[in-house]
Amino acid sequence: MxxxxxxxxxxxxxxxxxxxxxxxxxxxxxxxxxxxxxxxxxxxxxxxxxNFAARQMRTGRSKLIAIRIDPAGDGVNGSVFDRFLHGLTESAAGAGYRLLLYTAADDQKEIAAFQDLLGAYEPDGFVLTSTHHKDARTSWLLERGLPFVTFGRPWSEPADVHPWVDVDGSAGTEAATEHLLAAGHRRIAFIGWPSGSGVGDDRREGWRRALAGAGLDPAGLSRETPDGIADGEAAARDLLTADPDITALVCASDSLALGALHVARSPNPAWHAEAYRRIAVTGFDDTPVAKAIGLTSVHQPLTDAAARCMDLLGRALDGTPPGNLLLPPSLVVRQSA
Amino acid sequence: MxxxxxxxxxxxxxxxxxxxxxxxxxxxxxxxxxxxxxxxxxxxxxxxxxNFAARQMRTGRSKLIAIRIDPAGDGVNGSVFDRFLHGLTESAAGAGYRLLLYTAADDQKEIAAFQDLLGAYEPDGFVLTSTHHKDARTSWLLERGLPFVTFGRPWSEPADVHPWVDVDGSAGTEAATEHLLAAGHRRIAFIGWPSGSGVGDDRREGWRRALAGAGLDPAGLSRETPDGIADGEAAARDLLTADPDITALVCASDSLALGALHVARSPNPAWHAEAYRRIAVTGFDDTPVAKAIGLTSVHQPLTDAAARCMDLLGRALDGTPPGNLLLPPSLVVRQSA
DNA sequence: AGGCATGATTTGATCGTTCAAGTTAAGGAA
DNA sequence: TTCCTTAACTTGAACGATCAAATCATGCCT
The missing domain is CATH 1.10.260.40 (lambda repressor-like DNA-binding domains)
Incomplete structure (x- = not known):
């Protein structure tokens, strides 16, 4: 050589x-x-x-950006992060940076990982995903003045405490609900996650807003359940049994929607003795599964989001005030609704 | 701070x-x-x-392993690599290494990326995925004596030219075919990719072997098509129209299988005037889509494969002869077969 | 006691780059 | 001519670690 x-x-x-x-x-x-x-x-x-190592010794800049990759999530929704990651790798390369991967089981472990990384590889910045209420990671980084961007807005703090990029989830479920309203549906239920998660509550809010806009009452039309195909199926069954007038289900994820779809498509449903009702279903994230089975779903512009994250992080590294950005999702209409 | x-x-x-x-x-x-x-x-x-930068200056070891991540593949099968990547990140961390991501559009671009990376970050080793015939990347690395492992065996060279880990694809399709044989199927067709790709030919071979083992003739029972849902659907339609005795389809990927399943499950198929035939379908890769729709599929032990890759790479870095490893896949039986 | 091997620790040099300060030459003003 | 400024380039030092060689005890054998 x-x-x-x-x-x-x-x-x-x-x-x-x-x-x-x-x-x-x-x-x-x-x-x-x-x-x-x-x-x-x-x-x-x-x-x-x-030689970056030599340069780093002198200047203190490593041209590395660290990002956490979760331990093998084999679920339907894992692909959202993965698509984001693919996009981020490219944007980062365009700006002269490379991504360094790490894993961590929870917030505290992730903070420990920060310390390890900072001591060892000295990444110039961090990209955090899946922000949540009382996020210990962001405050830790803020206290130390370390540059970072989150993909996901701060849920407990004012919007400008740190730079972030997010996709407007409530606009997504709102669009899905409005699509259903336009198709003539009037009893539209929502299947989401237990309240308390920023993302989940936000998605529920979009549905509620759309119903309110049409002068409809959401009472009794919402279910809270963990994320999973079986959970979605159970919730859908419960809803459809409880209320014979429901004709559409807006779901907070493709996993839930997939379960709901099983119920909606079952030809001779036990939960309903009357004539067959055609139940419309929408999901969220536009995963490959949605595409494969013809599920109408809310699509997140992940490549774009990744590029904007890199933008903001670049600014943070330059010292320019980075700001933040809420991107609109789009509804991909398929056979299911 | x-x-x-x-x-x-x-x-x-x-x-x-x-x-x-x-x-x-x-x-x-x-x-x-x-x-x-x-x-x-x-x-x-x-x-x-x-401080790794300082250590690296003196010792020449960066404790970094580089791996390519493809530009946003949103297909059904993208998740295979992603699951491997998740596993590798963890195994690498266990061995004191971190992963550095890069992108490249083709072999030549990837070799250029090697040069960039080696000059700049000096990764200690590389993990290559999706090996193919006449792989320019492996010979380039071999010529320069750079440590690497491939996930995927060498298809044009002897097995011991470089360390590798792979999953035995032919054993996978063979197992799928044998499962169908055991269920009583006799006319079992195969939908795969155009010959010339190592992985694709290998998967076809497993099907052929199983048929031969049962004393059955594969003539006319195989189709070659690009990977895609629509392609799988077309091939399935073609096969079932051409041969009214076919009762099962073994597919080289979940995408193809998904397309085939559309045909198999269509209640009143135009391609067949007789009484409804129940067509069994199997896929390959056990993607989330397969799990979601109940597709019987061949599962690759990706976390394990990642761990073994790290093992071998670790040995290559130590100077120990690393060898190679062919892992057995497993068949996940669901409703489709 | 003298010599020598061995164990435990220290010192100086070095990796490749960039910062900060220094040198050189050329041009302009007084 | 002399002095000063500026452009263009060079030199020495430093970043933080480890290697290689040197130092300093300590114990053992003859």
Whole structure:
């Protein structure tokens, strides 16, 4: 393998000093154009590349961004994070950064991971996902003035405590509900998660808002259940049994929707002795499963979100005030609704 | 934020030299137990952590492993890589390594990425996925003596040219086919990819082997098509129309199987005027989609594969001959077959 | 007692880069 | 001519760790 080419090698061949090579690459304006040109040619010729470790020692910047990847979530919804990650890797590369992965089981473990990482690899910044109420991670990072962006807004604090990018979940469920209303549905129920989670409550709120806008009463039309196919099925069964007028189900996730769909599509439902009701179902996240089975679902612009996260983080690293950003989702209409 | 703690700080507080601190941490056996104890206490007290950049400068080891993540594949099968990645992150962490992500559009671009990475971050090793015939990447790395493991066996070269871990695809389709045979099926067709891809040919071979074992003739029972839901549907339709005796379809992927399932489950198939035939379908990869819709599928032990990859890479980094490993998949039986 | 091996610790040098300060040469003003 | 400024480039030092070699005890053997 070609031996390591250092800045000194380039300097020698180009007949200039190390520092001039460094300047030609990092501060071109202080170098005479023809010198710069010559240096760049030698850089090309020798295949020189800066050694990040050495640079990091001097400047303190590692050009690394750390992000947590969860222990093998094999669920339907795991793919949301994965799609975000794919997008972020590309945006980061465009900005000259690479992603460093780590795992952590909970907030406290993640903070411990921060400490390990900061001591060892010294990442320049962090991207946090799945923010929640009383997020210990963000306050820890804020206290220490470390640059980070969250994908997910702060749920317990004012919107401007830290930079974030999020997708407007309530707008998503609202759009889904409005789509159902436009199709003539009047009794539209919601299947979501136990209240207390920011994301879940937000999604429920969008449904409620749409019903209110149409002058409809949401009372008795909402169920709270853990995320899962079986859970969605049970909740749907419960709702449809309790209220024979329900004709549509808005769900907080594709997993729940998938379960609901089983009930909605069962040809001769035990929960209903009358003539067959066609029940519309919508999901959330537009996972591959939704696409595969024709489930109408709310799509999150994840690649875009990733790019904007990188934008904001870049600003945070520059010292520019980064701000925050709420992206609109879009409804992907398929056969299920 | 707490100022950076260096090895010199620890040395001063513990009343020893830098090198003794280094030894206490890296070569404990050369340090007197009580000295070691004292040093470790100070390390704990000050919250000292080695700075990897500095270590890397001296030792040349970065404790980083690079792995490519593909540009946002939103398909059904994307999750295979993602599950592998989750597992690998954990195994790597266990061995003191972290994963560094990069993207690349093709083999040549990936080799360029190798050069960038080696010059800049100097990863200690690489994990390559989706190996194929005439893989330019492996030969490039081999020529330069760089440590790597592939998840996927070498398809054009002898098995021992480089370390690898793979899942035995032909054993998977063979198991699926045998399961169908045991259920009484006799005309079992195969839907796979155009020949020439190692993985695809291997999966077809397993089906052929199982049929041969039962003394059955595979002639006319195989179709080659790109990977996709619509492609699977078309191929299934074609097969079932051409041969009225077919009662089961073994597919090379869950995407293909999903398409096939649409045909198999259509209540009044245009392709068949006779009484309704129940067509069994099996997929490959056991994606969330398979679980969601009750598709019998071949499951790959991805977490295990990731762990073994890390094992082998660790050996390659130590200089121990790493070898290679073919893992058996398992058939997950659901309603579809 | 002298010599020597062994164990425990310390010292100086080094990895490749960039910062900060220094040098050199050329041009302009007095 | 002399002095000063500026542009262009060079030199020495430093980042924080580990390697290699040096130092200093200590114990054992003859």
């Amino acid at each position: 070609a031996d390591k080419v250092t800045i000194a090698d380039v300097a020698r061949v180009a007949g200039v000093s190390r520092q001039t090579v460094s300047n030609a690459l990092n501060t071109p304006e202080v170098v005479r154009p023809e010198t710069r040109q010559r240096v760049l040619e030698v850089v090309e010729e020798l295949g020189y590349r800066v | 707490a100022d950076k703690v260096t090895i010199a700080d620890v040395a001063r507080v513990a009343g020893v030299s830098r090198q003794t601190v280094s030894n206490a941490l890296n070569t404990p056996e050369v340090v007197r137990p009580e000295t070691r104890q004292r040093v470790l206490e100070v390390v704990e007290e000050l919250g000292y952590r080695v």
